[in-house]
Amino acid sequence: MALARRGGIGRYYDVNGWLFVAPALGLIALFMVYPIFWSLWMSFQSGRGMMMKFAGFGNIVRLWNDAVFIKALTNTMTYFVVQVPIMILLALILASLLNNPRLLGRAFFRTAIFLPCVTSLVAYSVLFKGMFAFDGIVNSTLQAIGIIASPIPWQTHPFWAKALVIIAITWRWTGYNMIFYLAALQNIDRSIYEVARIDGVPAWARFTHITIPLLKPVILFTTVISTIGTLQLFDEVYNLTEGKGGPSNATLTLSLYIYNLTFRFMPNFGYAATVSYVIVILVAILAFLQFFMARERDK
Amino acid sequence: MRTSPANIASAILTYGFVGLMAFLSVFPFIWMALGATNSSIDIIKGRLAPGEALATNIANFFTLVNVPLVFWNSAKVTIFATVLTLAVSSLAGYGFEIFRSRHRERLYRAMLLTLMIPFAALMIPLFIMVGKMGLINTHIAVVLPTIGSAFIVFYFRQSTKAFPSELRDAAKVDGLKEWQIFLYIYVPVMRSTYAAAFIIVFMTAWNNYLWPLIVLQSNETKTITLVISSLASAYYPDYGVVMVGTILATLPTLAVFFFMQRQFVQGMLGSVK
Structure with missing residues (x-):
């Protein structure tokens, strides 16, 4: 009140501004900013449970020699490098096909392809685990139509287990990305496509020379979103592999490893925090790259 | 011009591809619904027809949970x-x-x-x-x-x-x-x-x-x-029970999606406005 009287209307405005934003800022400071600095501090500590002591760079040295960590990091990067491009390309192709007003049943197709987005990550992982069982529906269908001769070991072979995770994530998120591209395509003047068509530009060339360049900002945005999501992958792998990341760590992700280090094995908060900062740094690098690319584009 | 073989081929390709993608997107939902009516063994064996175990599965789900x-x-x-x-x-x-x-x-x-x-x-x-x-x-x-x-x-x-x-x-x-x-x-x-x-x-x-x-x-x-x-x-999961559970867990979000489809898409797009 004293503040309000001393400074006149401007001051009064300021008091209101602070009152409106304070609850959100307070909660974000307490539950995001404070913990993120705390885990940075923790990553230089070592010990079991709450008995921690300063360890300098000990945890970082340990990372280099930790085969399981290297495995989790490689797996996470594999998911990211393989899955994100496949999904983005698929979503782009679907969006440009569904953007054609002459396509019959457009609304139906759009709704159907978007539908996976309503499922929870746990629910769809559980479904996929059942569908991709050794003698499950997927293997028996593939065998019936003659694509494979013997069942694929989706959950017991390191390569196929990774493939299953990638197939599952692609199923869940392609429609989500497609919606972004459809919205962006609506802002593009359709006559560009008509002119190109009349000039005899083939469909594929229209896609690579008109659609992709014009959608570049949205593609960049969705790529960053997907990247951050993939780097944090947890629910799917946990539920497809009973929390183990198996077979023999072939599907283990960084997030799952952190969870195991903290809540499953003998808790080592310091080392787990160090692993979690690997994700923080990866996200920061990728976000910086995105910023850099956006700058280059504006030049 | 309109019905040239090339146009027909591209139409078949387009509808074929979009149709296949739509089918693959919806299939797990169908499988989930059919699964709830089948016994665990039939589900894992990939049975794709309505069964008679729905009442049992629901009853088991309510006993376990x-x-x-x-x-x-x-x-x-x-x-x-x-x-x-x-x-x-x-x-x-x-x-x-x-x-x-x-x-x-x-x-x-x-x-x-x-x-x-x-x-x-x-x-x-x-x-x-x-x-x-x-x-x-x-x-x-x-x-x-x-x-x-x-x-x-x-x-x-x-x-x-x-x-x-x-x-x-x-x-x-x-x-x-x-x-x-x-x-x-x-x-x-x-x-x-x-x-x-x-x-x-x-x-x-x-x-x-x-x-x-x-x-x-x-x-x-x-x-x-x-x-x-x-x-x-679980070591031997009862898939019939799991299917009933997944359906019940998905129904609220599915309902929100169908009743508020426009806002749903708007919400998802929120950040790129």
Whole structure:
């Protein structure tokens, strides 16, 4: 009140501004900013449970020699490098096909392809685990139509287990990305496509020379979103592999490893925090790259 | 020209591809619905026809799981998270946009940086904090860290740019206080923004998994996602029961999607406006 009287209307405005934003800022400071600095501090500590002591760079040295960590990091990067491009390309192709007003049943197709987005990550992982069982529906269908001769070991072979995770994530998120591209395509003047068509530009060339360049900002945005999501992958792998990341760590992700280090094995908060900062740094690098690319584009 | 072989071929290719993708997207839902009517063995063997085990599966699900309690837990967490997040975030979005100041702009930009913080880097400190507050195994612990959301604040601020300033001026002339303007004018005018934000928060809260998995440790507090996960990771999971559970867990979000399809898509797109 004293503040309000001393400074006149401007001051009064300021008091209101602070009152409106304070609850959100307070909660974000307490539950995001404070913990993120705390885990940075923790990553230089070592010990079991709450008995921690300063360890300098000990945890970082340990990372280099930790085969399981290297495995989790490689797996996470594999998911990211393989899955994100496949999904983005698929979503782009679907969006440009569904953007054609002459396509019959457009609304139906759009709704159907978007539908996976309503499922929870746990629910769809559980479904996929059942569908991709050794003698499950997927293997028996593939065998019936003659694509494979013997069942694929989706959950017991390191390569196929990774493939299953990638197939599952692609199923869940392609429609989500497609919606972004459809919205962006609506802002593009359709006559560009008509002119190109009349000039005899083939469909594929229209896609690579008109659609992709014009959608570049949205593609960049969705790529960053997907990247951050993939780097944090947890629910799917946990539920497809009973929390183990198996077979023999072939599907283990960084997030799952952190969870195991903290809540499953003998808790080592310091080392787990160090692993979690690997994700923080990866996200920061990728976000910086995105910023850099956006700058280059504006030049 | 119109019906040349090339055109027909490209039409077949287009409909074939889009049709296949639509089918693959919908198939797991069909499989889930059929699965609920089959026995566990038939499900794993990939039987694709309605069976006679629906009543048994439902009965087994209700014996294995305290269904009313689990749904009550999920509902409680979701309702509190949604109401509080919408309230806190819309206040902040309004505050940042209407009462601009240099300090707050700086804080706003700093706040947006928190969007990049991965949850994995927060879970250990949050777990210790919640433990020190004595909140382990409570629903407060599930909801509390999720209320302050930079993304939802951002969403409300972006939408507030479209809030007509004449309305505010007129209300001030009429002598309304700032909180009254917010409550009686802003909230009703912005209801479509609230609807879209509601969907984002509702989906996140209802489907939340990792954090509840960490803090909810007894069967009395577990939410539906945790229950499905533990049913499915049993040594010999009864898939018929799992299917009934997945259907029940998916129904609320499916209902929100079908009744609010326009806002649903708008909510998902929120950030690229």
